[in-house]
Amino acid sequence: xxxxxxxxxxxxxxxxxxxxxxxxxxxxxxxxxxxxxxxxxxxxxxxxxxxxxxxxxxxxxxxxxxxxxxxxxxxxxxxxxxxxxxxxxxxxxxxxxxxxxxxxxxxxxxxxxxxxxxxxxxxxxxxxxxxxxxxxxxxxxxxxxxxxxxxxxxxxxxxxxxxxxxxxxxxxxxxxxxxxxxxxxxxxxxxxxxxxxxxxxxxxxxxxxxxxxxxxxxxxxxxxxxxxxxxxxxxxxxxxxxxxxxxxxxxxxxxxxxxxxxxxxxxxxxxxxxxxxxx
Amino acid sequence: xxxxxxxxxxxxxxxxxxxxxxxxxxxxxxxxxxxxxxxxxxxxxxxxxxxxxxxxxxxxxxxxxxxxxxxxxxxxxxxxxxxxxxxxxxxxxxxxxxxxxxxxxxxxxxxxxxxxxxxxxxxxxxxxxxxxxxxxxxxxxxxxxxxxxxxxxxxxxxxxxxxxxxxxxxxxxxxxxxxxxxxxxxxxxxxxxxxxxxxxxxxxxxxxxxxxxxxxxxxxxxxxxxxxxxxxxxxxxxxxxxxxxxxxxxxxxxxxxxxxxxxxxxxxxxxxxxxxxxxxxxxxxxxxxxxxxxxxxxxxxxxxxxxxxxxxxxxxxxxxxxxxxxxxxxxxxxxxxxxxxxxxxxxxxxxxxxxxxx
Numbered sequence: 105x106x107x108x109x110x111x112x113x114x115x116x117x118x119x120x121x122x123x124x125x126x127x128x129x130x131x132x133x134x135x136x137x138x139x140x141x142x143x144x145x146x147x148x149x150x151x152x153x154x155x156x157x158x159x160x161x162x163x164x165x166x167x168x169x170x171x172x173x174x175x176x177x178x179x180x181x182x183x184x185x186x187x188x189x190x191x192x193x194x195x196x197x198x199x200x201x202x203x204x205x206x207x208x209x210x211x212x213x214x215x216x217x218x219x220x221x222x223x224x225x226x227x228x229x230x231x232x233x234x235x236x237x238x239x240x241x242x243x244x245x246x247x248x249x250x251x252x253x254x255x256x257x258x259x260x261x262x263x264x265x266x267x268x269x270x271x272x273x274x275x276x277x278x279x280x281x282x283x284x285x286x287x288x289x290x291x292x293x294x295x296x297x298x299x300x301x302x303x304x305x306x307x308x309x310x311x312x313x314x315x316x317x318x319x320x321x322x323x324x325x326x327x328x329x330x331x332x333x334x335x336x337x338x339x340x341x342x343x344x345x346x347x348x349x350x351x352x353x354x355x356x357x358x359x360x361x362x363x364x365x366x367x368x369x370x371x372x373x374x375x376x377x378x379x380x381x382x383x
Numbered sequence: 384x385x386x387x388x389x390x391x392x393x394x395x396x397x398x399x400x401x402x403x404x405x406x407x408x409x410x411x412x413x414x415x416x417x418x419x420x421x422x423x424x425x426x427x428x429x430x431x432x433x434x435x436x437x438x439x440x441x442x443x444x445x446x447x448x449x450x451x452x453x454x455x456x457x458x459x460x461x462x463x464x465x466x467x468x469x470x471x472x473x474x475x476x477x478x479x480x481x482x483x484x485x486x487x488x489x490x491x492x493x494x495x496x497x498x499x500x501x502x503x504x505x506x507x508x509x510x511x512x513x514x515x516x517x518x519x520x521x522x523x524x525x526x527x528x529x530x531x532x533x534x535x536x537x538x539x540x541x542x543x544x545x546x547x548x549x550x551x552x553x554x555x556x557x558x559x560x561x562x563x564x565x566x567x568x569x570x571x572x573x574x575x576x577x578x579x580x581x582x583x584x585x586x587x588x589x590x591x592x593x594x595x596x597x598x599x600x601x602x603x604x605x606x607x608x609x610x611x612x613x614x615x616x617x618x619x620x621x622x623x624x625x626x627x628x629x630x631x632x633x634x635x636x637x638x639x640x641x642x643x644x645x646x647x648x649x650x651x652x653x654x655x656x657x658x659x660x661x662x663x664x665x666x667x668x669x670x671x672x673x674x675x676x677x678x679x680x681x682x683x684x685x686x687x688x689x690x691x692x693x694x695x696x697x698x699x700x701x702x703x704x705x706x707x708x709x710x711x712x713x714x715x716x717x718x719x720x721x722x723x724x725x726x727x728x729x730x731x732x733x734x735x736x737x738x739x740x741x
Contacts, residue, residue, distance in 0.1 A: 273468055275468045278466070279472075280472075281436075283535075
């Protein structure tokens, strides 16, 4: 008789599993749907939007890559995002090191000015930014987009790194000073390596955010050859009709690298975000 | 060969008018082990950090071997420092920690490698060279910190309370190790601590600091026996020196009801009478003693017994007795003081009276 009764614990577990299942379906559902559509033609999708992908049209990926300029978009994205992330890490790291380690005049004011930029939504600044880019001949250029990406992500990068650098004991820097190292060398040999968990957090965070960035890219880049992956979908959207199947394929090409980065580095990301929270 | 000399050193922090360190004059001789001793906030660590070049010097002169060091950055002073927190580089192995300072000065990798291995062997860490600091025990970390200083073979060693994070047993053995190290290297060492046992056992000389000023400099027994003022008298010794109000009379000093013969002090002068707990001896007859009071507690410590004596309106006393004591709780005890060990201080300034010291 006991065997057929469900214990309160079991009931609680079942409820939890149900909740997790619903949440997973809610969160992952759209992604799975796009993934399925990416392997189906637009005609098939129009006939039955939710059907399983059969036969699998892997050739759509080849066609997007070769015929629809996705190879160019992909390498643009890689180049722009990588450059921006490298610059962000170095400049953000240096700024964070200074904010965390040194006392200097107007430190509070400078910190405030840097952070005040994040309160404006991008829609507010994008028009002014467009004009500035035109004035400086940076409109419709990859270098211009890199500079914009660096400037929009810099405050949050400094913020994350500064709070981590501030937790590194000052004695370490004093020890390195006495060991004969200059401030510049201390930054490279002590600050950066010790702060590696925080550095990787900002690298992953910036890579994902910039890889998916659409608004600034669509406003500041017009040439098809300079477009990044998120803009690739524009190619399949006409005034009269949309090639839904190809849009899904393009999206998958854009999403897969980010998912891979997250799968491989998520542990590190969480480590960096919670570092020092326990101790 | 390294003589460290501080002349009229002052330190004040920005935004604060007060001096954290005031007119400090210390000359540390070559191969001397000098201990800076004092309660927290007395300026001893700040003084050490100024010698290291980690804090700027507001005024005064710091010289090492007659070369002025005021403006010279820490990295060019040829000193090594052991920190309270050890400050080991967490991302480097023991080998890299030991060699980090050396690599800066010595480009020949083979020489660095040999030196690191020599030092590791001398501090018993050869088997741990490839480990990271987090995989070491507290005592091992402490030795790495020490080894990092030794590896550089600097002119001057600075220690900032290096033993305070160790447990009691390890502290005693490391203390002995440091003394041996000093004898072996015969290097100039400056050691900051608030622990008087460390100061007494390790220092060639002790510099006691109070409120940013030097209260007294001298050999450990010298400052223990002849404190320059009531602060040193009360700070050194555990339990500290007994201090009581006293007044000078004609050829004698009155301490409460007791009178101690002492000529040459102008009558009426307010004094502080000091006697160490071990220089008070219980006596049987009231006439043999100079002080008496009621025993309020007896603390047997094994080798000795501490007897707390209440003297009514006067300051209570502590007496250090032998292993066995005749004192009984709540009974009256009569105490005699070793005449040579009585110290008198001016009640106003707290300074020791000339001629009362032996």
